[in-house]
Structures are given as C-alpha cells and as structure tokens.
Amino acid sequence: MNRSATSPARRLFELLLTVGPGALWLVVFMLVPALLMLEASFLQRGPYGRLVGPYTVANYLRFFGFTPEGYDPLYLAILWRSAVFAVGVTVITLLLGYPLAFAIATSRRKEALLLLVVLPFWTNFLIRIYAWIVIFQRHGVVNALLGAFGLEPLHLYPSWFAVYVATVYTYLPFLVLPVYTAVERIDWTLLEAAQDLGAGRIRGFLHAVLPQTLPGIVAGVLLVFIPALGTFVISDLLGAGRVVLIGNVIQQQFGVVRDWAFGSAAAYVLMALVLLGLWGYARVAGEEGLDRLV
C-alpha cells in the first residue's frame, strides 16, 4: 500500500486516533477491573464488608475445601454441579438445535425460518425467563392443562427441570446460528462421492457431512456452555433457592453476604475455567475460530 510512504509521526497519530480510544476504554473498564478483582481475591473481608490486608490465599483454599474447621468441599461440589448442569444444557441444546439448523439451511424459506428462530431471542432475556415461571408455577399453564384432563398437578416450579428448560430455551439460538452457517457452507459433492462409493445414509452423514459442520458445532457448544456455566438469574428465578450454581455463589458474595474477597476468588476460578476452555479451542480452531464466536 502506498500508505507506507506517510511519515512515522503521521502514522502514529492515525493509529492513536483509531485504536487509541477503544483500547483505552477496554484497558480502563476491562483490564483494570480484572486486575483489581485479582487483588481483591487475595485480600480479606474486613469490618462493614471492606477489603483489608494482609494478602492471603485463604479465599482460594476455602473455595477448594480447605477451611480452618477441616476439609469441606462445599464450593467444589457446587462448581462440579454447575459444570454438570452446563454440559447437560449443552447436550440438550445440541440435540434440539443441530437438526433445526440443518432444516433451516436446507429449506427453501431459510430467510423466514431464520428470522423466526432469532425473533424470540430479541425479546428481553428476563421476560423469556419470567414466561417459564408462568408456565410452570403451581397454578400455571402446564398444571391447568393437566387439570383439564383430570390429572394431578405436578411440582414443576421451583425445580431443576424448570431451570434446565429455561436455560436451553435462552441459549438455543446461540447454537443454531453458527451451525446454520456451517451447514450453508457444506460441499455436498463430498456426500455424493461417498454415496457413489457405496456409503449408506448414516455413514455418508457421519463421514461426509458431520465433519464439515464440526467448526459450527464447536463454536455453538462454547456459546451455550459458557453462559450456562455462569448463569445466576435463571437458577435464582426458576430454582428459587433450591438450585445453587457457581453464579449464585458469586452473586451472594457480592450481594447479601458482602464478602467481596471470597466472591472475587470464586469469580476467578470460574473465569480461569472458561479461559482454559477458550485457550484449548483457540489452539485447535485458530484465530478465525474465535471470530466464529461472534
């Protein structure tokens, strides 16, 4: 490019003008808070919930179960439960979303279908959660229907079941969109070739189609798994105290308990898990793989 002919000072000025403000913003409001939280996680809870020294690893020890009163893996159990929950949600979402993405991408009315899938996702997140309370509560829609058939009402709210349904509902579009993009790019001649070579339907799909959609699947899985792992609103509203996930622990520490030091440590453990997963993903999928997450 002939822009290389411009003077270094001019170039620096343009660089600062374009990248400068945004980079500064992210440093101040993303990097600095993250570093502050790191420091807080090594401090202790003082009077009135203030953070006081000296530095200690007690918060992390407590999270991993080593308390002054002995070994108690309470928070590890919650973390494990959250991970199992996030995996469960991701698997269900994949089972529902993968065929759906396929159906949309191969449909003649894909524009309209895609819009239909995205539309509920644009309604406010809280309203979508709230709607499931109305459906599952004691005198809600499901129990009214059961009653109409003379059946006993079910206890659906608050419950794990309700939390699962609402979480799958909330994050389904996150999986459908990247898988849809991958299906759109499929080179169907590979399937024809496989069939010419005698592959049946299932083998043809497994060897010629599925691998081509793998990048979309992995991106979609991450986009569901990460928010499911960190959720606290859904478990708070639909679990109503019976469902405690790692997100609820963090929220309580920063809310009613007001132990910001321990809350920071818990948040860092969660963030470390997520970043570890992303790091693994980026190593496999490369930088363009990260772009697929948007």
Next chain:
Amino acid sequence: MGRLLKLHTYLVLAFLYLPIAVIVALSFNQSRFGVRWTGFTWQWYVRLFHHHRIAVYAENTLIVAVVSTLIATVLGTLLALGLYRYRFRLKSALKFLIYVPVVIPDIVMGVALLLFFAWVRVHTGWLRLSLVTIILGHVTFQVAYVALVVRSRLAGLDPALEEAAADLGAGGYATFRYVTLPLILPGVLAGALLAFTLSLDDFVITFFTAGPGSTTLPLYIFSSVKRGVTPEIHALSTILIAVTTVGLLLGRALLRRR
C-alpha cells in the same frame, strides 16, 4: 428423514413461541390469578400506565441504550479500522482484550465492574452507582461486539478501492469519508443495532452497576417477579415484545435497502 426433520422444526418453533404466546394472551386476561381465560380486558395496560414510576424506568432504559450505543459505535468502528489498517506492537494483546467481554460469563464482568466503581469512589469520590456507571458498563461489552462486526465487514473490502482514492489524490480523511465509510456503513449500522439490542436485553451488568434511582425496566421486572407474578408484568412484557419485534423488522428492512 425429511418429514421427521420437518416435524422437529415445527416442534422446536412451537417451543420457542409458547412462552411468548402465553405472556401475550395472559396480558389480556381478566383473571388476576391463574391462567384460566375469563374474558378480554385492557385493564392491566391501563394500570401499568398509571404506575407512577414506569415511565421513569422506561426513560432510564432508553437513555442507557441510546447513549451507550452512540459511544460504543464510534469507539468500536475506529477500533476495527485501526486493527484492519495498521500493524503494531501489542496488536494481538488488544485483539485478546476485545474477545474477553464477548466470551467471559457476564456475571464475572458485572462483579469486576462493581469492584472497580467502588474502588474509584473510595479513592476519588467520583462515580456513584447510577445511570452513568450502567452506561460505562454497557459500552464495555458493546465496543467489543461493534468492533468485531465492523471488522468482518472490513475484511470483505477490496483494498484497491482505497488505493484508487489515494492515487487520485484523496488524503487520509477524504478517503475515509468518501470511500471507506460508505462501504462499511452497513456493518457500522448492523453493529449499532446489535449494540442497542444488547443494551436493552442486558440484565446482569445492569444489576451489578445500578444504584438507587437508576432502575431500568429489566431491573423492575426482576424485582417484581421476585415478589410474584402479576398481570401488569404480562402487559409490560407484551409491550416490550411488540416494540423489539417491530424494531428488529424495521432495522432489517433498513439494512437490506442499502
């Protein structure tokens, strides 16, 4: 297989629309409790409009969304332009920093911002939790999304167009104003639309960065739901669903025309 796939599609679509249909229907139901249909009424909407604070909450929500979107669109577009055009030290570190708000769980970002605002307040006396802190928080995740959307638009740009403008004597600013900007404008608008919706949709960041007097509609819905389900909330939700649906369809139509 084809028929099975079709059935699956219809069932999932029914699953996606069932909750919305329930809320909209119940917002017109006379019965205050339960879900049995007892007749049509507008009364929950009337009550909602008489609720003395609701207009303030709606105004707060819109102020946050508009101001944060404006800031984030400018910062994000410039960021994408700079990343596209220049090589510099720490470029990969900056890219990483852009991905962080997109990928970390929002609760982590929320509590980190809360901690940061408290720290600033202790040391300088500035930044009481208010609409301002909510806006600062929203811009932080919006910038990342805008930058990534605009960058994907820039990636599809033909560099020959900018070079031609420069060869014809256009300076850096003129090239940007008359060549680059018109070409990436659909991307900028798409990024702004995304940022705006993300702001309206956000609950978690708002929850941790809001203070007394800066209640937004999602915060109001949350605190009401904690106290119990009411037809007024059905009505409020229905209005919000209608507004976002119309907004989305309009936005799409506008973007397509370009």
